[in-house]
Structures are given as structure tokens and as C-alpha cells.
Amino acid sequence: MMKHAGLFLVMFVLCLIFVSALGDGAPYEIESYLDQRYPGNEIMGFINPGSSLDGFAAISHEGRNKLVVFRYNNGYWNYQWTRNDPLPQDGDIILFDLSGAYYNGLRLNTAFCIRQSEYGSGGYETVWEQSGSHWRLRAVFYVNEGGIPQDSFYVEANGIRYNGWESNYTNVYVDGTVQTDLQYFVFSVFPKSISAMRKKISSAPVIPAGTLNAQNIHFDGGQKYDVYSGPGEEYVRGGNGKAMVSTNDWIQVFGEERGWILIQYNISNGHMRFGYIPAISLPRNARVSPFNFNHIPSVTTRYVQLTDDPLNSQAVLYSIPAGARVDWLSVMGNWAYVEYRGDWPVRGFIPMDALTPSGQ
DSSP, X not given: OHHHHHHHHHHHHHHHHHHHHTSSSOOHHHHHHHHHHSTTOEEEXXXXXXXXXXXXXXXEETTEEXXXXXXXETTEEEEEEEESTTSOSSSXXXXXXXXXXXXXXXXXXXXXXXXXXXXXXXXXXXXXXXXXXXXXXXXXXXXXXXXXXXXXXXXXXXXXXXXXXXXXTOOEEEEOOOOOBTTTOOGGGSOOSHHHHHHHOOOOOOXXXXXXXXXXXXXXXXXXXXXXXXXXXXXXXXXXXXXXXXXXXXXXXXXXXXXXXXXXXXXXXXXXXXXXXXXXXXXXXXXXXXXXXXXXXXXXXXXXXXXXXXXXXXXXXXXEOTTOEEEEEEEETTEEEEEEESSSXXXXXXXXXXXXXXXX
């Protein structure tokens, strides 16, 4: 009996130690780790929302804020990752638990809030809810000095719902996708006004009938890749030679060729781009079929402007003279996907009626 009582007492003490380690203050092992890895940084807060297995520390040094994430496993807190981008960089940071709360119109399960500055000074809040092993963005609020939201951005399945002073506190919904994974979220680029929402976010388009078929693939976030008009660095590069895709937005994939994949991605609302990035950028479990292009020798019937954005802006990428020989690769709606070799090789779309097979 005494043995059982002793065992119970030991377990009770261990439980108390564990619970205290998950309280408002950072556990000693995390404080020690942060002191060693980030000397000179101030620990502004630590939280273990809903006694989950994840712990979050906000630290600051010379005006730069960082979020450091840990996971509890086998009796220890293990370091996961560190990033500046999820946090506002203007002012201090407060972390608080919202697990099981009803907060500014949100019913939350295991969740927490990252708040900019102390109450009484106003600032932004981001609300994060656990979804499996990830933490997903639910909302962004701008609150006044009294802590009352002036602008509310609710992140929903296919867009953002805004309610605030810009709309006289009526709902405005904008379709599109935004990055919701805490590990890849960038606070500074999240659209914080109706105009920014309409400019920055969009949805992947429906691809017209033809021989190009799209897969919507969720890439690993936080990456950027140079984009070329064809499968290789020798091809013309759009965006005045600076075309680049961020994996934090939607990306459609059409096929693979010589270690490169053809994608379409969003630049801004009203401007998209087709182009190629290395196939090694694909997520580990993604499967993309190789292209089986037609390769029909053809001739342009008139002067024509080739575009890498046929479904939206139709911005000009390259000009092709009448009578130019091109390789007709594929069809998408009323557009022919072609390769032209002028001063530099280039791929893109021209109207079908500007092309005729040459028979050669």
C-alpha cells in the first residue's frame, strides 16, 4: 500500500512539474536553449496552447522579433524551427492561449494568438488553430487602443472575408488563396486592406479544353524558384528577366520535360504566368506525367505577339514576325502553345488563327 502511495506521489509531483513547465513562463530547458542559441535576445513570451505538444517562444533583439517553435516528445522539448516572418516587426509581441474560446466571432479548438504590442497601444493580432500537425491561420485583426477590432480578416476555404471600417462594418468577400501554414506565413505580405486583398489574391483558373491539363499541387511553402519560358535556363525569362514563383500561392502543374515542369502561377489579381521550374521543386509524393507534345512544324500567318498569360492579362512576352517557323506543341482553348527560336528560344501562346501547319 505504501509503495502504491509513494508511486502516486511521485507521479503527482511529476505531473505538477510538467504542468508548471507548460504555463506562462518558458520551461527552464527552453530558456537555456534560447540563451545559448540566441544570446542577447529577450524572451517576450512562451505559450503551450491547450497543453498541446507544441510550444511557441517569441524573442527579440535590437528590434527584430523571432518565433521559435518547440515540440514536446519523450519528456523533452525539442527545437523545431525559427522564423522572423510570422511576426510583426514593429513593437513587442504577446502570446496568449485561445483554446476552447469564442473570440471575435471565431469558435476555436486548440488555438493561440500572436499580438503586437501591449494592450492599450493598438496593433495587429493573428489567430492560429491547430489542424493535425500544423497550425493554420484563422484570422487577422487590427485592434484599437481598447483592444476592439477595427479591421477583421477572416480566412476561409477559398478567400478572405473582411469586416471593418473600410466597409462600414459590412462583409466583403474576395475569392482567392492565401498561405495559412504558420511555418510559411509572412505577416508583412498578408493583404491588410480591401484593395490589397483584391490586388494580391486570386484562385487557380479553370483551364480551357485542349491538350494541356492542370494539376493543382500544394508545394512545400516558403520557397522561391526562377521561372523560364521553356525547359532550361537558355529560354527567355519573363518579368524583364526576373520571373520568379513563390510556393506560398496556388500553382498549377501541366507536365514534365527534361527535368523541368510547366506551371501556371499567380503574380497579382489580373496577371498570371506560364513557365518552367526544376522538377526537383515538386513535393516528395507528387506525381507529374511527362509531356507528349505534338511537335507540328508550323508558320505564323501574320505578325503576332506571344504571351505567357493567355487567360488573363495577355501581356506580351515576345514578338514573332509573319512567316516565322515555329514548333506547335499543344492547344488550350483558342490558343496554340508554341516554341519559337529567334535570338533566344522562347515558349508561349499565340492565337490559333495566326498559325498554319507548314507540312515540313
